[in-house]
Amino acid sequence: MKFYQTLFFLLVVRPITAIVLGLNIRNQERLPMRGPAIIAANHNSHLDTLTLMSLWPLTRVHQVRPIAAADYFLKNAKLAWFSLNVMNIIPIDRERKDRTVDPLAAPLAALERDEILLLFPEGSRGEPETLSEFKTGVARLLERCHDVPIIPVFMHGLGKALPRGDFLLVPFFADVVIGEPIYWQGTVRDTMQAYERAMQALAAQVDRPVWE
Secondary structure, three states: OHHHHHHHHHHHHHHHHHHHOOEEEEOHHHOOOOOOEEEEEOOOOOHHHHHHHOOOOOOOHHHEEEEEEHHHHOOOHHHHHHHHHOOOOEEEOOOOOOOOOOOOHHHHHHHHOOOEEEEOOOOOOOOOOOOOOOOOHHHHHHHOOOOOOEEEEEEEOHHHHOOOOOOOOOOOOEEEEEOOOEOOOOOHHHHHHHHHHHHHHHHHOOOOOOOO
């Protein structure tokens, strides 16, 4: 699995992020090289996960575990193989068909193994370059592991390079702004409010083109 992942990121993802996207990364020193940690970013494009994972050295990418919807990424054999063996996802049942299964069990186990979770609190991809309402799952994870930090990340431009529903990649400058870590704030509500404030502050740091 690690071999296929390394090869894919070396030969496919790195050239795309370096040449096609012209990626501008701010505060990269805030990116944790070891877990446990949770990267919580906005979500506008299929490029989001690949772009974020490309920020780590190839020797560390296998420790980054994207949280992904099982009903989408495991819907056929080929996509399931790629998602599990190359992207190394942790599949989550969004519909919770089996109510006896704890949906946070697998992510919490990954954190106990000192891995880095990658998730998108908006859930599914939203409108390009627009923040949607955040779901509380990231705060509920922290409710059960108070010492684990959330690293807020705001991305801009990827929704233009590959918008939802499109399959043609368009060259477009993209920004990734990494925030300070956020810890458990005592309640789910207060933790989410701290995250939302951080994301708004990161979004304000991006120089948006005049045509947006």
